[in-house]
Amino acid sequence: MKTTDLNASGGPASQAPIDPTEDADKLATFDARVAADDFIEPKDWMPENYRKSLMRQISQHAHSEIVGMLPEGNWITRAPTLLRKAVLLAKVQDEGGHGLYLYAAAETLGTSREEMIDALHAGRAKYSTIFSYPTPTWADIGAIGWLVDGAAVVNQVPLQRCSYGPYARAMVRICKEESFHQRQGYEIMMTLARGSPEQKRMAQDALNRWWWPSIMMFGPPDDHSPNSAQSIRWRIKRETNDELRQKFIDITVPQAEAIGLTLPDPELKWNEARGAYDFGPIDWDEFYAAVRGEGPVAKERMQARIKAWKDGAWVREAANAHGKKLPSHASVPVDRLRTGDDWSLWEVFIRAKNGLSHKHVGSVHAADPRMAIEHARDIYTRRLEGVSLWVVPSAQITASDPAESAALFEPAEDKIYRHPTFYSIPDHIKNI
Amino acid sequence: MPEAANVAESNRAALAEYALRLGDDSLILAQQLCAWCGHAPAIEVDLSLTNLALDLIGQARGFLSYGAQLRRLNEDADALAFGRDVLDFRNCLLVEQPDGDFAQTIARQFLFSSWQQLFLDVLAQSRDATLAGIAKKAIEEVSYHARFASEWIVRLGDGTAESHARMTAGLDWMWRFVDELFETDPIESALAEQGLGVDCAGLRPAWDTAIRKTLAEGTLPMPAVRRSVTGGRQGRHTEHLGRLLADMQFLQRAYPGANW
Numbered sequence: 001m002k003t004t005d006l007n008a009s010g011g012p013a014s015q016a017p018i019d020p021t022e023d024a025d026k027l028a029t030f031d032a033r034v035a036a037d038d039f040i041e042p043k044d045w046m047p048e049n050y051r052k053s054l055m056r057q058i059s060q061h062a063h064s065e066i067v068g069m070l071p072e073g074n075w076i077t078r079a080p081t082l083l084r085k086a087v088l089l090a091k092v093q094d095e096g097g098h099g100l101y102l103y104a105a106a107e108t109l110g111t112s113r114e115e116m117i118d119a120l121h122a123g124r125a126k127y128s129t130i131f132s133y134p135t136p137t138w139a140d141i142g143a144i145g146w147l148v149d150g151a152a153v154v155n156q157v158p159l160q161r162c163s164y165g166p167y168a169r170a171m172v173r174i175c176k177e178e179s180f181h182q183r184q185g186y187e188i189m190m191t192l193a194r195g196s197p198e199q200k201r202m203a204q205d206a207l208n209r210w211w212w213p214s215i216m217m218f219g220p221p222d223d224h225s226p227n228s229a230q231s232i233r234w235r236i237k238r239e240t241n242d243e244l245r246q247k248f249i250d251i252t253v254p255q256a257e258a259i260g261l262t263l264p265d266p267e268l269k270w271n272e273a274r275g276a277y278d279f280g281p282i283d284w285d286e287f288y289a290a291v292r293g294e295g296p297v298a299k300e301r302m303q304a305r306i307k308a309w310k311d312g313a314w315v316r317e318a319a320n321a322h323g324k325k326l327p328s329h330a331s332v333p334v335d336r337l338r339t340g341d342d343w344s345l346w347e348v349f350i351r352a353k354n355g356l357s358h359k360h361v362g363s364v365h366a367a368d369p370r371m372a373i374e375h376a377r378d379i380y381t382r383r384l385e386g387v388s389l390w391v392v393p394s395a396q397i398t399a400s401d402p403a404e405s406a407a408l409f410e411p412a413e414d415k416i417y418r419h420p421t422f423y424s425i426p427d428h429i430k431n432i
Numbered sequence: 433m434p435e436a437a438n439v440a441e442s443n444r445a446a447l448a449e450y451a452l453r454l455g456d457d458s459l460i461l462a463q464q465l466c467a468w469c470g471h472a473p474a475i476e477v478d479l480s481l482t483n484l485a486l487d488l489i490g491q492a493r494g495f496l497s498y499g500a501q502l503r504r505l506n507e508d509a510d511a512l513a514f515g516r517d518v519l520d521f522r523n524c525l526l527v528e529q530p531d532g533d534f535a536q537t538i539a540r541q542f543l544f545s546s547w548q549q550l551f552l553d554v555l556a557q558s559r560d561a562t563l564a565g566i567a568k569k570a571i572e573e574v575s576y577h578a579r580f581a582s583e584w585i586v587r588l589g590d591g592t593a594e595s596h597a598r599m600t601a602g603l604d605w606m607w608r609f610v611d612e613l614f615e616t617d618p619i620e621s622a623l624a625e626q627g628l629g630v631d632c633a634g635l636r637p638a639w640d641t642a643i644r645k646t647l648a649e650g651t652l653p654m655p656a657v658r659r660s661v662t663g664g665r666q667g668r669h670t671e672h673l674g675r676l677l678a679d680m681q682f683l684q685r686a687y688p689g690a691n692w
Binding site: 103198314319321364368 | 459470473475483486490534580587591592594595687
């Protein structure tokens, strides 16, 4: 659902200069491919810092989705109508799904999901600062959908063209699925704003609390965002923090006016010359405190995630133990990436409708084949995407080596006589 | 929207009661599953449990809307879900049992979904077109719920010593509430006789067979027979339901008459 560039914490790991020891030819080829908007795929050569930056960005994005389930999850059991309950549940479920797509994308870079989760729980990895703010009232559900998902859309749409193939593909799926999230949030706010004085108060209060954290979601200002330039060159970021922030503010101001709510910024004013809204100073101390893990409910969020993971350990272990006893297990090779008690990785293929081939859509973790089918069903077919599923242990896939791609694929290039257009036949001769 | 116009006046009250029982079963179980969202043992399982809950909310809306129509009290499904207190809820006691650990949640789901699957198969043949329609749609959902839960019964039963012990304890907790699923009161027998409702007692042999098969596969013992606890269909509930309702109904109670 959301990305926040937290690189500005400025630690050494967040610096991404070009490593001079890397192969200059490979680097030049890589840079040229990226500059030409080609996609980089998992087995391709990539600079180590590109891999690291991506790893940090994608895993942070995945963590944000998973932690982001909690503030809204706080209201699922208390949603005011059955329809609102179903909508909120479906939305939070999407966030879980998006976390999974993103972990899967990050796993293609060679780090296991469990390692990423451990890093989050140990405080080594970050998640979006926005989720360390509380949801005391129902209006917070509206505000999150409208503002947080709205900011996420602005952030995420450009990432569909990110240079790393698995990330870009995950973002395409995510953006498509999220299109209802912001609308449902705005609709909640609209209903509250038109409701009783208590409801309107609730809505305004939520807006007051979420506005500033939402515009901080775009990360620090460009002159304090040391990695932005490199990330933009690498096409793992397509627009700067300030550009995206301005875009979000400009589209949100009229939306607030339309439902009679007031944005909590007295300096907000249309600037005719710039063709954009001017806005007041952002409290970056607040932002950096949240980045450091000092958001108001950061402790609660981490406590809940760690508890869920620890409480689930015996379940994951049991499923692994049972899976090993199945006859099918003997033929499944060891999953190189699996660590701890997380389940093995399976690739998922879906036949969208009869008559079409199965197509790769992503991966899931599962302890046995039936579980893999169920997880694939629950994660990748929530919107009628398919009529048939294949799941294959990732370790059983043999892929061609990009280093051999020239030998494998280029010889076909000059065999144009294999194509019917090679042969010129007069137009008046039919049926040939 | 369900259609209550063709119901014989003599059956209206009984069918309304029946729809509430079925709607409340789905609603309360969905509400319990909602609490797992964001906290499940694996993210994949989080999504699976959410899917179950979404199916159940859909069923609850269908049954309760129909119940509301039949009652002719100018209510809708939301008024029934958020406006009644413990004594007026008609769900079976099994679904209001707490989530406990994952094994206890699976035990509840397995016992209930296995029953609901058999139940809906018969209800889909009901002479009441609305009930039959809701049942037909729900059958596929519930078949998946039963499959999902029974596979987890086997994994946990046949997993580790710890999971075996937890699964045994989870089943043991829930077993007291099983007999209620097969009880038949005068309302139900009257509807069953007319081909409108389901003769639940008749479902027991098939249910027993299914349960025994899965437990055996999971190397789990059949829970010990003990005195059963019943009464949910008549509004005699356990302590758990009141707290669940306090949570679920909070906004509607705090702001009566508000539009959400």
